[in-house]
Amino acid sequence: MGICFRLVYWFWSQGAPLCGHFSMSPVKRWASITIFIFFFVISFVYWIDKSALTGNYFFRTFANTISPKKSSVQVEFPFNCSNLNLTCPTNHPVTIEKEESSPVACPAYMRWIHEDLRPWKSAGITRDMVERGRDYANFRLVIVKGKAYVETYRGTFQTRDVFTIWGILQLLRLYPGMVPDLELMFCLGDETHIKKRDYQPTSAPPVFNYCEDDETLDIVFPDWSFWGWAEVDIKPWRTTLEALKEGNKKIKWKDRKPYAFWKGNPYVSKKRVELMKCNLSNKNDWNVRLYIQDWGKESEHGFKNSKLEDQCTHRYKIYIEGKTWSVSEKYILACNSMTLLLIPQYRDFFTRGLVPMQHYWPIKITNNTCRDLKLAVEWGNSHTDKAQEIGEAGSKFILENLKMDFVYDYMFHLLSEYSKLLKFEPIIPPGALEVCSETMACREGNKFGRIKNFMVESMVKSPKDTLPCTMPPPL
Numbered sequence: 469m470g471i472c473f474r475l476v477y478w479f480w481s482q483g484a485p486l487c488g489h490f491s492m493s494p495v496k497r498w499a500s501i502t503i504f505i506f507f508f509v510i511s512f513v514y515w516i517d518k519s520a521l522t523g524n525y526f527f528r529t530f531a532n533t534i535s536p537k538k539s540s541v542q543v544e545f546p547f548n549c550s551n552l553n554l555t556c557p558t559n560h561p562v563t564i565e566k567e568e569s570s571p572v573a574c575p576a577y578m579r580w581i582h583e584d585l586r587p588w589k590s591a592g593i594t595r596d597m598v599e600r601g602r603d604y605a606n607f608r609l610v611i612v613k614g615k616a617y618v619e620t621y622r623g624t625f626q627t628r629d630v631f632t633i634w635g636i637l638q639l640l641r642l643y644p645g646m647v648p649d650l651e652l653m654f655c656l657g658d659e660t661h662i663k664k665r666d667y668q669p670t671s672a673p674p675v676f677n678y679c680e681d682d683e684t685l686d687i688v689f690p691d692w693s694f695w696g697w698a699e700v701d702i703k704p705w706r707t708t709l710e711a712l713k714e715g716n717k718k719i720k721w722k723d724r725k726p727y728a729f730w731k732g733n734p735y736v737s738k739k740r741v742e743l744m745k746c747n748l749s750n751k752n753d754w755n756v757r758l759y760i761q762d763w764g765k766e767s768e769h770g771f772k773n774s775k776l777e778d779q780c781t782h783r784y785k786i787y788i789e790g791k792t793w794s795v796s797e798k799y800i801l802a803c804n805s806m807t808l809l810l811i812p813q814y815r816d817f818f819t820r821g822l823v824p825m826q827h828y829w830p831i832k833i834t835n836n837t838c839r840d841l842k843l844a845v846e847w848g849n850s851h852t853d854k855a856q857e858i859g860e861a862g863s864k865f866i867l868e869n870l871k872m873d874f875v876y877d878y879m880f881h882l883l884s885e886y887s888k889l890l891k892f893e894p895i896i897p898p899g900a901l902e903v904c905s906e907t908m909a910c911r912e913g914n915k916f917g918r919i920k921n922f923m924v925e926s927m928v929k930s931p932k933d934t935l936p937c938t939m940p941p942p943l
């Protein structure tokens with residue numbers, strides 16, 4: 469429009485005796501006005517046309533739809549804590565038009581979504597079944613029309629609840645308008661709950677949890693650490709994964725110490741305490757070097773010595789589960805060292821895609837574990853190419869199959885498949901609070917700075933303009 473205004477000024481000044489250089493005859497003035505009107509009409513039509521075709525901001529907001537072709541124009545969600553009333557915005561979610569089919573196939577471990585939901589596949593999930601899960605759950609999550617509501621039943625350890633809910637909210641931002649309505653019960657503890665022996669599988673309460681084992685029917689969901697473990701300064705997974713990629717470059721595999729390394733808190737399970745007996749001593753050298761992580765001390769010293777990316781110093785790394793599954797598995801596997809995996813009882817969502825001898829070296833927990841660790845290290849040191857290959861394959865699995873995009877896709881597919889089984893219409897319970905990124909980051913962020921930093925760091929800033937990956941068929 470700037471051009472139009474300049475034209476108006478030019479034509480007007482031509483006719484006016486402002487500058488006094490020359491004056492126009494009436495014929496010339498008419499000609500000028502005609503030319504002006506002609507140009508004005510042309511540019512107005514062009515402007516309308518362009519807006520309607522490509523969709524400028526006004527049209528897009530109005531239509532509440534974003535064309536996939538305009539992916540170069542990234543829509544950023546507003547985020548501002550200055551609005552102290554902390555109300556959730558009313559204008560989300562927008563819907564994003566996406567390409568018809570997604571060319572990306574999901575990693576094979578997503579197949580387990582079908583397995584986890586199999587008990588309810590034939591008869592579906594009734595409201596009564598969901599309600600019975602309440603005895604175990606920390607909270608009920610309700611999604612209605614793209615908005616999330618939480619009804620809290622019991623507190624939990626540290627900020628597991630906060631970052632788990634945060635993760636779900638980020639999923640809603642990544643795929644606005646795509647996550648279907650649902651109600652579900654979520655457990656945040658270490659234990660598994662729904663024992664197979666206690667229930668007819670088809671009538672068991674469906675309960676979401678971080679892990680499962682052969683004895684239980686808990687539905688597995690990514691744990692809080694993917695958005696950060698604020699208390700111990702383990703940063704959001706996207707950041708940590710980048711740091712590990714860099715950390716891996718520091719010491720080449722062959723230059724790493726030819727021992728098996730583990731660092732952690734042993735006092736969470738008997739298995740871990742037992743493992744400590746394999747440490748180097750005056751009597752034995754099982755090729756194992758174990759270190760106790762004292763989180764209290766680390767916290768006093770700014771977590772300088774607990775950085776995961778600085779722990780890729782040995783050719784072999786030991787994984788041992790804690791009370792149940794351990795969030796450490798992804799960090800250990802991502803080190804490019806061969807993982808000596810003490811065969812766990814519990815599984816989380818992605819570990820079900822790991823293949824023994826391809827991604828890790830399995831070791832049974834027996835009275836001979838120390839000896840088996842020693843033998844594995846000896847084998848690796850005399851077959852360095854093979855050992856290095858297993859180490860790299862384990863890291864590659866994590867880098868490629870466990871990138872944040874796939875974590876969100878796992879959540880998306882699991883929630884979508886779960887929602888299809890519901891035999892009732894999800895409603896917002898009277899005791900539930902609406903949650904959204906805005907209120908959460910501002911409110912929780914006040915508790916201590918790291919919570920807010922991790923949230924800002926792991927926040928989904930724009931919706932994705934491609935569809936989630938394509939699910940593999942059931943086994």
Ligand SMILES: *[C@@H]1O[C@H](CO)[C@@H](O)[C@H](O)[C@H]1NC(C)=O
Nearest residue numbers: 546547548549550551552553
């Ligand atoms: C946040 O909101 C306040 C008050 O509504 C406004 O003054 C401020 O400019 C906003 N900040 C940003 C970064 O948008």
Ligand SMILES: *[C@@H]1O[C@H](CO)[C@@H](O)[C@H](O)[C@H]1NC(C)=O
Nearest residue numbers: 548549550551552553554555
């Ligand atoms: C917050 O809400 C109260 C009452 O609902 C209202 O009086 C006040 O003006 C609001 N403040 C802001 C900053 O929106």
Ligand SMILES: *[C@@H]1O[C@H](CO)[C@@H](O)[C@H](O)[C@H]1NC(C)=O
Nearest residue numbers: 744747748749757758759760
């Ligand atoms: C294991 O042995 C190493 C080397 O002697 C020592 O530094 C470390 O503290 C020991 N770890 C445990 C858990 O005792």
Ligand SMILES: *[C@@H]1O[C@H](CO)[C@@H](O)[C@H](O)[C@H]1NC(C)=O
Nearest residue numbers: 742745832833834835836837
């Ligand atoms: C392992 O050791 C414990 C005690 O040291 C013993 O009671 C148990 O029988 C042993 N188990 C096997 C399988 O040898």
